[in-house]
Amino acid sequence: MTEAPAGPDGADPSAGQHADPATGRALRDDVVGPSLRDEAFGVEVLQSDVAFAGVVWDIRRERFAYGDGTLTREFLEHPGAVAVLAVDDDDRVLSIQQYRHPIQMRNWELPAGLLDVEGEPPLEAARRELAEEADLVAADWEPLITMHTSPGGSDEVIHVFRATGLSGAPEVFARDSEEADIVLRWVALDEAVDAVLAGRVHNGIFQAAVLAEHARRSRG
Incomplete structure:
Protein backbone atom coordinates (compact mmCIF):
# COMPACT_ATOMS: atom_id res chain seq x y z
CA MET A 1 0.00 0.00 0.00
CA THR A 2 1.37 3.43 -0.94
CA GLU A 3 1.41 5.94 1.89
CA ALA A 4 0.01 9.40 1.30
CA PRO A 5 2.73 12.08 1.30
CA ALA A 6 2.98 14.16 4.41
CA GLY A 7 1.98 17.81 4.33
CA PRO A 8 4.53 20.64 4.48
CA ASP A 9 4.50 20.55 8.29
CA GLY A 10 4.72 16.78 8.42
CA ALA A 11 0.98 16.41 9.14
CA ASP A 12 -1.20 13.85 7.45
CA PRO A 13 -2.94 15.76 4.56
CA SER A 14 -6.03 13.59 4.98
CA ALA A 15 -6.52 14.73 8.56
CA GLY A 16 -9.78 16.63 9.00
CA GLN A 17 -11.35 14.85 6.04
CA HIS A 18 -13.68 11.91 5.58
CA ALA A 19 -15.37 10.28 2.62
CA ASP A 20 -18.90 11.10 1.52
CA PRO A 21 -20.72 7.74 1.69
CA ALA A 22 -22.79 8.61 -1.40
CA THR A 23 -19.97 9.69 -3.73
CA GLY A 24 -16.73 8.59 -2.09
CA ARG A 25 -15.34 12.09 -2.39
CA ALA A 26 -13.30 13.56 0.44
CA LEU A 27 -15.19 16.06 2.59
CA ARG A 28 -13.64 18.67 4.86
CA ASP A 29 -14.78 18.33 8.46
CA ASP A 30 -14.87 22.12 8.88
CA VAL A 31 -17.30 22.35 5.95
CA VAL A 32 -19.55 19.47 6.99
CA GLY A 33 -19.60 20.44 10.66
CA PRO A 34 -22.77 20.98 12.74
CA SER A 35 -23.31 24.58 11.59
CA LEU A 36 -24.09 25.00 7.89
CA ARG A 37 -22.64 28.39 7.02
CA ASP A 38 -21.43 30.26 3.94
CA GLU A 39 -17.70 30.92 3.93
CA ALA A 40 -16.06 34.26 3.15
CA PHE A 41 -13.28 33.69 0.63
CA GLY A 42 -11.18 36.57 -0.67
CA VAL A 43 -9.26 36.44 -3.93
CA GLU A 44 -6.80 38.81 -5.58
CA VAL A 45 -8.63 40.87 -8.21
CA LEU A 46 -6.12 41.62 -10.97
CA GLN A 47 -8.36 43.76 -13.17
CA SER A 48 -11.85 45.24 -12.79
CA ASP A 49 -13.68 47.24 -15.47
CA ARG A 60 -18.61 44.47 -14.52
CA ARG A 61 -15.79 42.28 -15.87
CA GLU A 62 -13.14 41.09 -13.42
CA ARG A 63 -10.00 38.99 -13.81
CA PHE A 64 -8.84 37.34 -10.59
CA ALA A 65 -6.37 34.79 -9.29
CA TYR A 66 -7.90 31.42 -8.47
CA GLY A 67 -6.17 28.12 -7.82
CA ASP A 68 -3.07 27.86 -10.00
CA GLY A 69 -4.28 30.34 -12.62
CA THR A 70 -6.63 33.22 -13.36
CA LEU A 71 -10.29 33.44 -14.25
CA THR A 72 -12.41 36.15 -15.89
CA ARG A 73 -16.05 36.62 -14.96
CA GLU A 74 -18.73 39.16 -15.84
CA PHE A 75 -21.55 39.96 -13.44
CA LEU A 76 -24.35 42.42 -12.87
CA GLU A 77 -23.19 45.08 -10.41
CA HIS A 78 -26.13 45.69 -8.09
CA PRO A 79 -26.64 48.25 -5.29
CA GLY A 80 -28.61 45.74 -3.21
CA ALA A 81 -32.31 45.74 -2.39
CA VAL A 82 -34.95 45.27 0.29
CA ALA A 83 -38.33 43.56 0.40
CA VAL A 84 -41.15 43.49 2.94
CA LEU A 85 -43.34 40.61 4.04
CA ALA A 86 -46.23 42.59 5.54
CA VAL A 87 -48.63 40.64 7.78
CA ASP A 88 -51.96 42.20 8.77
CA ASP A 89 -54.16 41.69 11.86
CA ASP A 90 -56.05 38.91 10.06
CA ASP A 91 -52.73 37.05 9.56
CA ARG A 92 -52.70 37.65 5.82
CA VAL A 93 -49.61 38.59 3.81
CA LEU A 94 -49.52 41.42 1.30
CA SER A 95 -48.72 40.52 -2.29
CA ILE A 96 -48.44 42.99 -5.14
CA GLN A 97 -48.68 42.30 -8.85
CA GLN A 98 -46.28 44.24 -11.06
CA TYR A 99 -45.13 44.03 -14.68
CA ARG A 100 -41.55 42.80 -15.16
CA HIS A 101 -40.25 43.37 -18.67
CA PRO A 102 -37.32 40.88 -18.85
CA ARG A 128 -39.83 53.71 2.50
CA GLU A 129 -40.72 51.01 -0.01
CA LEU A 130 -43.73 49.80 2.00
CA ALA A 131 -45.06 53.35 2.11
CA GLU A 132 -44.33 54.09 -1.54
CA GLU A 133 -45.69 50.86 -3.02
CA ALA A 134 -48.52 49.98 -0.61
CA ASP A 135 -49.32 53.23 1.25
CA LEU A 136 -48.66 51.47 4.56
CA VAL A 137 -46.53 51.98 7.65
CA ALA A 138 -45.69 49.31 10.23
CA ALA A 139 -45.13 49.57 13.97
CA ASP A 140 -43.03 46.41 14.27
CA TRP A 141 -40.15 45.24 12.09
CA GLU A 142 -37.82 42.27 12.23
CA PRO A 143 -35.38 40.64 9.79
CA LEU A 144 -36.79 37.58 8.04
CA ILE A 145 -34.06 36.45 5.61
CA THR A 146 -31.10 37.85 3.69
CA MET A 147 -30.34 36.30 0.32
CA HIS A 148 -28.05 36.46 -2.70
CA THR A 149 -30.55 36.19 -5.54
CA SER A 150 -28.16 34.94 -8.25
CA PRO A 151 -24.59 34.64 -6.92
CA GLY A 152 -23.23 33.20 -10.15
CA GLY A 153 -24.19 36.26 -12.16
CA SER A 154 -24.88 39.16 -9.79
CA ASP A 155 -23.56 40.58 -6.52
CA GLU A 156 -27.10 41.53 -5.41
CA VAL A 157 -27.94 41.08 -1.74
CA ILE A 158 -31.57 41.51 -0.71
CA HIS A 159 -32.73 42.02 2.87
CA VAL A 160 -36.27 40.80 3.55
CA PHE A 161 -38.05 42.20 6.60
CA ARG A 162 -41.24 41.08 8.33
CA ALA A 163 -43.57 43.99 9.11
CA THR A 164 -46.59 43.92 11.45
CA GLY A 165 -48.79 46.46 13.25
CA LEU A 166 -49.85 47.96 9.93
CA SER A 167 -51.73 51.19 9.34
CA GLY A 168 -52.27 53.60 6.50
CA ALA A 169 -49.39 55.89 5.54
CA PRO A 170 -49.99 59.60 6.22
CA GLU A 171 -49.17 60.33 2.59
CA VAL A 172 -50.42 58.54 -0.53
CA PHE A 173 -47.59 58.28 -3.04
CA ALA A 174 -47.94 58.96 -6.76
CA ARG A 175 -46.63 55.94 -8.66
CA ASP A 176 -45.39 55.87 -12.26
CA SER A 177 -43.78 53.55 -14.83
CA GLU A 178 -44.32 49.86 -13.95
CA GLU A 179 -45.53 50.86 -10.50
CA ALA A 180 -48.45 52.91 -11.87
CA ASP A 181 -50.73 49.88 -12.22
CA ILE A 182 -49.63 47.82 -9.22
CA VAL A 183 -52.37 45.52 -7.90
CA LEU A 184 -52.48 44.80 -4.15
CA ARG A 185 -53.92 41.57 -2.74
CA TRP A 186 -54.01 40.19 0.79
CA VAL A 187 -53.72 36.39 0.95
CA ALA A 188 -53.64 33.82 3.74
CA LEU A 189 -50.15 32.42 4.25
CA ASP A 190 -51.31 28.88 3.42
CA GLU A 191 -52.74 30.17 0.12
CA ALA A 192 -49.40 31.82 -0.68
CA VAL A 193 -47.51 28.62 0.17
CA ASP A 194 -49.88 26.60 -2.03
CA ALA A 195 -49.28 29.01 -4.91
CA VAL A 196 -45.51 28.63 -4.53
CA LEU A 197 -45.55 24.83 -4.32
CA ALA A 198 -48.02 24.51 -7.21
CA GLY A 199 -45.79 26.64 -9.44
CA ARG A 200 -48.37 29.40 -9.90
CA VAL A 201 -46.05 32.17 -8.69
CA HIS A 202 -42.45 32.44 -9.81
CA ASN A 203 -40.87 35.47 -8.12
CA GLY A 204 -37.89 34.10 -6.19
CA ILE A 205 -38.00 36.66 -3.38
CA PHE A 206 -41.72 36.05 -2.85
CA GLN A 207 -41.15 32.29 -2.81
CA ALA A 208 -38.25 32.46 -0.35
CA ALA A 209 -40.00 34.87 2.02
CA VAL A 210 -43.30 32.99 2.07
CA LEU A 211 -41.59 29.64 2.71
CA ALA A 212 -39.35 31.21 5.36
CA GLU A 213 -42.39 32.64 7.14
CA HIS A 214 -44.11 29.26 6.96
CA ALA A 215 -41.04 27.54 8.42
CA ARG A 216 -40.76 30.22 11.11
CA ARG A 217 -44.33 29.59 12.22
CA SER A 218 -44.04 25.80 12.10
CA ARG A 219 -41.05 26.06 14.47
CA GLY A 220 -42.90 28.36 16.84
Whole structure:
Protein backbone atom coordinates (compact mmCIF):
# COMPACT_ATOMS: atom_id res chain seq x y z
CA MET A 1 0.00 0.00 0.00
CA THR A 2 1.37 3.43 -0.94
CA GLU A 3 1.41 5.94 1.89
CA ALA A 4 0.01 9.40 1.30
CA PRO A 5 2.73 12.08 1.30
CA ALA A 6 2.98 14.16 4.41
CA GLY A 7 1.98 17.81 4.33
CA PRO A 8 4.53 20.64 4.48
CA ASP A 9 4.50 20.55 8.29
CA GLY A 10 4.72 16.78 8.42
CA ALA A 11 0.98 16.41 9.14
CA ASP A 12 -1.20 13.85 7.45
CA PRO A 13 -2.94 15.76 4.56
CA SER A 14 -6.03 13.59 4.98
CA ALA A 15 -6.52 14.73 8.56
CA GLY A 16 -9.78 16.63 9.00
CA GLN A 17 -11.35 14.85 6.04
CA HIS A 18 -13.68 11.91 5.58
CA ALA A 19 -15.37 10.28 2.62
CA ASP A 20 -18.90 11.10 1.52
CA PRO A 21 -20.72 7.74 1.69
CA ALA A 22 -22.79 8.61 -1.40
CA THR A 23 -19.97 9.69 -3.73
CA GLY A 24 -16.73 8.59 -2.09
CA ARG A 25 -15.34 12.09 -2.39
CA ALA A 26 -13.30 13.56 0.44
CA LEU A 27 -15.19 16.06 2.59
CA ARG A 28 -13.64 18.67 4.86
CA ASP A 29 -14.78 18.33 8.46
CA ASP A 30 -14.87 22.12 8.88
CA VAL A 31 -17.30 22.35 5.95
CA VAL A 32 -19.55 19.47 6.99
CA GLY A 33 -19.60 20.44 10.66
CA PRO A 34 -22.77 20.98 12.74
CA SER A 35 -23.31 24.58 11.59
CA LEU A 36 -24.09 25.00 7.89
CA ARG A 37 -22.64 28.39 7.02
CA ASP A 38 -21.43 30.26 3.94
CA GLU A 39 -17.70 30.92 3.93
CA ALA A 40 -16.06 34.26 3.15
CA PHE A 41 -13.28 33.69 0.63
CA GLY A 42 -11.18 36.57 -0.67
CA VAL A 43 -9.26 36.44 -3.93
CA GLU A 44 -6.80 38.81 -5.58
CA VAL A 45 -8.63 40.87 -8.21
CA LEU A 46 -6.12 41.62 -10.97
CA GLN A 47 -8.36 43.76 -13.17
CA SER A 48 -11.85 45.24 -12.79
CA ASP A 49 -13.68 47.24 -15.47
CA VAL A 50 -17.22 48.21 -16.41
CA ALA A 51 -17.91 46.11 -19.49
CA PHE A 52 -21.32 47.70 -20.08
CA ALA A 53 -22.79 50.83 -18.50
CA GLY A 54 -26.55 50.43 -18.24
CA VAL A 55 -29.52 52.67 -17.48
CA VAL A 56 -30.21 51.05 -14.09
CA TRP A 57 -27.10 48.95 -13.42
CA ASP A 58 -23.80 47.98 -14.99
CA ILE A 59 -22.08 44.79 -16.07
CA ARG A 60 -18.61 44.47 -14.52
CA ARG A 61 -15.79 42.28 -15.87
CA GLU A 62 -13.14 41.09 -13.42
CA ARG A 63 -10.00 38.99 -13.81
CA PHE A 64 -8.84 37.34 -10.59
CA ALA A 65 -6.37 34.79 -9.29
CA TYR A 66 -7.90 31.42 -8.47
CA GLY A 67 -6.17 28.12 -7.82
CA ASP A 68 -3.07 27.86 -10.00
CA GLY A 69 -4.28 30.34 -12.62
CA THR A 70 -6.63 33.22 -13.36
CA LEU A 71 -10.29 33.44 -14.25
CA THR A 72 -12.41 36.15 -15.89
CA ARG A 73 -16.05 36.62 -14.96
CA GLU A 74 -18.73 39.16 -15.84
CA PHE A 75 -21.55 39.96 -13.44
CA LEU A 76 -24.35 42.42 -12.87
CA GLU A 77 -23.19 45.08 -10.41
CA HIS A 78 -26.13 45.69 -8.09
CA PRO A 79 -26.64 48.25 -5.29
CA GLY A 80 -28.61 45.74 -3.21
CA ALA A 81 -32.31 45.74 -2.39
CA VAL A 82 -34.95 45.27 0.29
CA ALA A 83 -38.33 43.56 0.40
CA VAL A 84 -41.15 43.49 2.94
CA LEU A 85 -43.34 40.61 4.04
CA ALA A 86 -46.23 42.59 5.54
CA VAL A 87 -48.63 40.64 7.78
CA ASP A 88 -51.96 42.20 8.77
CA ASP A 89 -54.16 41.69 11.86
CA ASP A 90 -56.05 38.91 10.06
CA ASP A 91 -52.73 37.05 9.56
CA ARG A 92 -52.70 37.65 5.82
CA VAL A 93 -49.61 38.59 3.81
CA LEU A 94 -49.52 41.42 1.30
CA SER A 95 -48.72 40.52 -2.29
CA ILE A 96 -48.44 42.99 -5.14
CA GLN A 97 -48.68 42.30 -8.85
CA GLN A 98 -46.28 44.24 -11.06
CA TYR A 99 -45.13 44.03 -14.68
CA ARG A 100 -41.55 42.80 -15.16
CA HIS A 101 -40.25 43.37 -18.67
CA PRO A 102 -37.32 40.88 -18.85
CA ILE A 103 -39.79 38.01 -18.43
CA GLN A 104 -42.83 39.88 -19.82
CA MET A 105 -45.06 38.77 -16.96
CA ARG A 106 -47.04 40.41 -14.21
CA ASN A 107 -45.43 38.80 -11.17
CA TRP A 108 -46.97 38.43 -7.74
CA GLU A 109 -44.24 39.63 -5.42
CA LEU A 110 -43.53 41.63 -2.25
CA PRO A 111 -43.17 45.40 -1.88
CA ALA A 112 -39.49 45.87 -2.69
CA GLY A 113 -36.94 48.31 -4.02
CA LEU A 114 -33.30 49.16 -4.55
CA LEU A 115 -30.84 50.44 -1.98
CA ASP A 116 -30.28 53.44 -4.22
CA VAL A 117 -30.31 56.21 -1.59
CA GLU A 118 -26.73 56.79 -0.46
CA GLY A 119 -26.17 55.89 3.18
CA GLU A 120 -29.74 54.66 3.76
CA PRO A 121 -29.84 51.59 6.07
CA PRO A 122 -31.79 48.58 4.72
CA LEU A 123 -34.51 48.90 7.38
CA GLU A 124 -35.18 52.53 6.47
CA ALA A 125 -35.30 51.58 2.81
CA ALA A 126 -37.85 48.86 3.65
CA ARG A 127 -40.01 51.40 5.51
CA ARG A 128 -39.83 53.71 2.50
CA GLU A 129 -40.72 51.01 -0.01
CA LEU A 130 -43.73 49.80 2.00
CA ALA A 131 -45.06 53.35 2.11
CA GLU A 132 -44.33 54.09 -1.54
CA GLU A 133 -45.69 50.86 -3.02
CA ALA A 134 -48.52 49.98 -0.61
CA ASP A 135 -49.32 53.23 1.25
CA LEU A 136 -48.66 51.47 4.56
CA VAL A 137 -46.53 51.98 7.65
CA ALA A 138 -45.69 49.31 10.23
CA ALA A 139 -45.13 49.57 13.97
CA ASP A 140 -43.03 46.41 14.27
CA TRP A 141 -40.15 45.24 12.09
CA GLU A 142 -37.82 42.27 12.23
CA PRO A 143 -35.38 40.64 9.79
CA LEU A 144 -36.79 37.58 8.04
CA ILE A 145 -34.06 36.45 5.61
CA THR A 146 -31.10 37.85 3.69
CA MET A 147 -30.34 36.30 0.32
CA HIS A 148 -28.05 36.46 -2.70
CA THR A 149 -30.55 36.19 -5.54
CA SER A 150 -28.16 34.94 -8.25
CA PRO A 151 -24.59 34.64 -6.92
CA GLY A 152 -23.23 33.20 -10.15
CA GLY A 153 -24.19 36.26 -12.16
CA SER A 154 -24.88 39.16 -9.79
CA ASP A 155 -23.56 40.58 -6.52
CA GLU A 156 -27.10 41.53 -5.41
CA VAL A 157 -27.94 41.08 -1.74
CA ILE A 158 -31.57 41.51 -0.71
CA HIS A 159 -32.73 42.02 2.87
CA VAL A 160 -36.27 40.80 3.55
CA PHE A 161 -38.05 42.20 6.60
CA ARG A 162 -41.24 41.08 8.33
CA ALA A 163 -43.57 43.99 9.11
CA THR A 164 -46.59 43.92 11.45
CA GLY A 165 -48.79 46.46 13.25
CA LEU A 166 -49.85 47.96 9.93
CA SER A 167 -51.73 51.19 9.34
CA GLY A 168 -52.27 53.60 6.50
CA ALA A 169 -49.39 55.89 5.54
CA PRO A 170 -49.99 59.60 6.22
CA GLU A 171 -49.17 60.33 2.59
CA VAL A 172 -50.42 58.54 -0.53
CA PHE A 173 -47.59 58.28 -3.04
CA ALA A 174 -47.94 58.96 -6.76
CA ARG A 175 -46.63 55.94 -8.66
CA ASP A 176 -45.39 55.87 -12.26
CA SER A 177 -43.78 53.55 -14.83
CA GLU A 178 -44.32 49.86 -13.95
CA GLU A 179 -45.53 50.86 -10.50
CA ALA A 180 -48.45 52.91 -11.87
CA ASP A 181 -50.73 49.88 -12.22
CA ILE A 182 -49.63 47.82 -9.22
CA VAL A 183 -52.37 45.52 -7.90
CA LEU A 184 -52.48 44.80 -4.15
CA ARG A 185 -53.92 41.57 -2.74
CA TRP A 186 -54.01 40.19 0.79
CA VAL A 187 -53.72 36.39 0.95
CA ALA A 188 -53.64 33.82 3.74
CA LEU A 189 -50.15 32.42 4.25
CA ASP A 190 -51.31 28.88 3.42
CA GLU A 191 -52.74 30.17 0.12
CA ALA A 192 -49.40 31.82 -0.68
CA VAL A 193 -47.51 28.62 0.17
CA ASP A 194 -49.88 26.60 -2.03
CA ALA A 195 -49.28 29.01 -4.91
CA VAL A 196 -45.51 28.63 -4.53
CA LEU A 197 -45.55 24.83 -4.32
CA ALA A 198 -48.02 24.51 -7.21
CA GLY A 199 -45.79 26.64 -9.44
CA ARG A 200 -48.37 29.40 -9.90
CA VAL A 201 -46.05 32.17 -8.69
CA HIS A 202 -42.45 32.44 -9.81
CA ASN A 203 -40.87 35.47 -8.12
CA GLY A 204 -37.89 34.10 -6.19
CA ILE A 205 -38.00 36.66 -3.38
CA PHE A 206 -41.72 36.05 -2.85
CA GLN A 207 -41.15 32.29 -2.81
CA ALA A 208 -38.25 32.46 -0.35
CA ALA A 209 -40.00 34.87 2.02
CA VAL A 210 -43.30 32.99 2.07
CA LEU A 211 -41.59 29.64 2.71
CA ALA A 212 -39.35 31.21 5.36
CA GLU A 213 -42.39 32.64 7.14
CA HIS A 214 -44.11 29.26 6.96
CA ALA A 215 -41.04 27.54 8.42
CA ARG A 216 -40.76 30.22 11.11
CA ARG A 217 -44.33 29.59 12.22
CA SER A 218 -44.04 25.80 12.10
CA ARG A 219 -41.05 26.06 14.47
CA GLY A 220 -42.90 28.36 16.84
